[in-house]
Amino acid sequence: MMRSFVVFIAAAAMLAASVPSASQEQLKARIMSYNVRNGVGYDNNRDIARTANVILRQQPDVVAIQEVDSVTGRSGGRYVLGDLAAATGMHATFAPAIDYDGGKYGIGMLSREEPLSVKRVALPGREEARALLIAEFPAYVAACTHLSLTPADAEASVAIIREAARAAGKPLILCGDFNSYPDSPVIKHLEESFKRVCDDKPTFPAPEPKEKIDFMMISKDSGARCLGYRVVEAPVESDHRPVVADIYLPVPADRIIYHQPYLQNMSQDGAVTVMYQTRPICTSSVEYGTDTINTLSERQLIGGQEAVHDIEHRVRLTGLKPGQRYFYRVRAREITENQGYYKSFGNESVTPWHTFTVPSPAQKDFTAVIVNDMHCFPATISAMAKVAMQQNPDFVVFNGDCMAEPGSRSQAIHDIHLMADAFGLADRPGVFIRGNHEIRNAYSSGQTSLVDRNDGLTYGAFNWGDTRFVTLDCGEDKPDTTWVYYGLNNFSRLRQEQTEFIKNELASKEFKKAGRRVLIHHIPVWGNTDSYQPCTRLWAPLLSKAPFDINITAHVHEYNRIDPKRGENPFPVIVGGGYDLDGATVTVLRRQGDSMSVTVLGADGRTIDAFQF
Numbered sequence: 292m293m294r295s296f297v298v299f300i301a302a303a304a305m306l307a308a309s310v311p312s313a314s315q316e317q318l319k320a321r322i323m324s325y326n327v328r329n330g331v332g333y334d335n336n337r338d339i340a341r342t343a344n345v346i347l348r349q350q351p352d353v354v355a356i357q358e359v360d361s362v363t364g365r366s367g368g369r370y371v372l373g374d375l376a377a378a379t380g381m382h383a384t385f386a387p388a389i390d391y392d393g394g395k396y397g398i399g400m401l402s403r404e405e406p407l408s409v410k411r412v413a414l415p416g417r418e419e420a421r422a423l424l425i426a427e428f429p430a431y432v433a434a435c436t437h438l439s440l441t442p443a444d445a446e447a448s449v450a451i452i453r454e455a456a457r458a459a460g461k462p463l464i465l466c467g468d469f470n471s472y473p474d475s476p477v478i479k480h481l482e483e484s485f486k487r488v489c490d491d492k493p494t495f496p497a498p499e500p501k502e503k504i505d506f507m508m509i510s511k512d513s514g515a516r517c518l519g520y521r522v523v524e525a526p527v528e529s530d531h532r533p534v535v536a537d538i539y540l541p542v543p544a545d546r547i548i549y550h551q552p553y554l555q556n557m558s559q560d561g562a563v564t565v566m567y568q569t570r571p572i573c574t575s576s577v578e579y580g581t582d583t584i585n586t587l588s589e590r591q592l593i594g595g596q597e598a599v600h601d602i603e604h605r606v607r608l609t610g611l612k613p614g615q616r617y618f619y620r621v622r623a624r625e626i627t628e629n630q631g632y633y634k635s636f637g638n639e640s641v642t643p644w645h646t647f648t649v650p651s652p653a654q655k656d657f658t659a660v661i662v663n664d665m666h667c668f669p670a671t672i673s674a675m676a677k678v679a680m681q682q683n684p685d686f687v688v689f690n691g692d693c694m695a696e697p698g699s700r701s702q703a704i705h706d707i708h709l710m711a712d713a714f715g716l717a718d719r720p721g722v723f724i725r726g727n728h729e730i731r732n733a734y735s736s737g738q739t740s741l742v743d744r745n746d747g748l749t750y751g752a753f754n755w756g757d758t759r760f761v762t763l764d765c766g767e768d769k770p771d772t773t774w775v776y777y778g779l780n781n782f783s784r785l786r787q788e789q790t791e792f793i794k795n796e797l798a799s800k801e802f803k804k805a806g807r808r809v810l811i812h813h814i815p816v817w818g819n820t821d822s823y824q825p826c827t828r829l830w831a832p833l834l835s836k837a838p839f840d841i842n843i844t845a846h847v848h849e850y851n852r853i854d855p856k857r858g859e860n861p862f863p864v865i866v867g868g869g870y871d872l873d874g875a876t877v878t879v880l881r882r883q884g885d886s887m888s889v890t891v892l893g894a895d896g897r898t899i900d901a902f903q904f
């Protein structure tokens with residue numbers, strides 16, 4: 292794993308410039324610049340291990356090295372940079388400036404990771420030729436130089452360095468022994484294209500530094516910035532003291548948006564929520580339209596401001612036309628620095644175009660797929676998704692225990708994308724109903740923010756065509772007082788709330804006027820094999836008199852169809868299977884004209900059950 296790809300959690304909150312939240316990704320690199328004088332200290336002792344220790348103590352990702360020999364007579368035929376690389380466990384890149392004493396002399400770079408590409412550029416120097424070494428890494432480019440002692444040649448080098456920074460295409464971090472003072476024309480000219488990372492604290496001579504000639508700079512407007520800088524206490528190991536800085540790097544464009552967006556809370560009133568997560572903090576928007584040319588743009592506003600405090604995004608598109616097909620895509624740009632009176636921005640990412648069709652009260656026909664109890668098993672998910680996608684569903688219902696017990700936000704995001712990506716939720720909405728496993732573990736309460744239902748409720752009702760869907764949240768499968776919940780749960784109240792919701796729903800105009808009525812929840816009210824059955828006790832009296840056409844449930848891990856029975860379930864009940872490949876089921880609910888059918892398929896696509904009602 293690259294060390295510079297660091298996921299900050301609590302530590303990042305200490306940075307004053309922006310206060311990131313859990314799971315936010317920030318990249319940083321620790322860069323060092325060191326004129327090593329060939330490993331010969333101020334005491335004239337040649338001691339590579341001593342030089343290496345100065346480097347090792349700083350734990351840098353990259354070290355720009357000046358004054359280093361390759362197989363010269365004066366260095367005893369040693370490849371000094373190679374010796375430093377071996378002693379530090381880093382990768383060596385050498386850039387010769389001149390031929391010297393049977394070998395070469397110049398600059399180099401040590402890096403934890405092998406550079407993606409390396410370039411050597413000649414720089415002028417009439418007393419001795421100079422070089423610029425450029426090494427590309429995934430999120431930045433590091434450049435090392437040792438500028439000429441002749442001011443005119445050092446100044447002439449500036450234009451060449453600027454051109455290299457312009458061509459880099461990534462933040463360029465320029466380091467080296469510039470043989471120039473902070474107020475010199477060389478530094479002033481460089482500062483037109485670079486912002487200085489280092490302060491004016493002297494670096495030379497090492498025992499008691501008086502002169503500032505070792506520098507570090509970042510290309511301007513690149514989104515990179517310095518998080519901390521210091522001159523390293525190293526009084527004898529060379530004639531220079533090294534400098535080291537932690538550099539914040541903008542997240543590369545291809546890592547900004549986490550996978551693809553997913554659709555939630557589709558309403559045939561003409562609205563849908565586009566949900567997506569970004570790795571860094573971003574400004575973002577959804578472009579949408581009936582074609583990809585004439586588009587509108589919408590973003591998430593809170594009290595008149597774009598929501599830029601978090602990596603979770605939900606953009607509600609409204610005013611859509613029922614029955615109409617739309618295109619949409621997400622655009623996001625990293626905010627690398629967000630202060631009251633100063634902001635800077637990093638890379639931008641745009642997703643491919645996706646499509647959705649808004650349901651319409653006039654269009655009764657639909658195909659819905661209901662899955663359950665996949666328990667995050669990759670083989671089951673991919674097999675069931677394959678079977679489900681062959682049905683080209685208008686929407687997908689996840690009827691509980693599909694994801695793992697969410698221990699952290701990053702796990703919850705990972706798991707929801709397992710479902711969203713496999714079942715194509717960028718192009719059709721998904722309805723997430725909680726099972727008893729999604730409501731366990733440290734992040735179970737946080738997971739609700741990754742879905743969009745009715746005003747944050749975990750139960751509710753919606754229409755697709757003239758079919759009314761009612762979904763319930765059954766809570767845990769053991770009493771709230773069970774010791775493993777440590778008193779943190781109150782599902783009794785949630786079920787009580789839903790008793791009122793069911794009463795209101797059954798009396799509502801939407802329910803009464805519906806052509807068909809479907810009830811979906813995780814734990815069965817009829818056919819449950821658990822000893823604790825609060826949903827049956829509370830809701831069976833109401834539901835046994837309700838005119839639903841079908842009840843689709845889960846939880847038992849064995850497929851079952853319970854035929855209607857007077858005084859109990861007046862409608863057929865489906866209990867979906869799970870979670871191994873042999874037992875998993877994909878329930879296909881299809882409305883065609885006035886008929887409705889259920890086809891239950893196995894994970895291998897075979898038909899397990901099929902009936903009309």
Ligand SMILES: [Fe+2]
Pocket residue numbers: 691692726727728813845846847
């Ligand atoms: Fe369950």
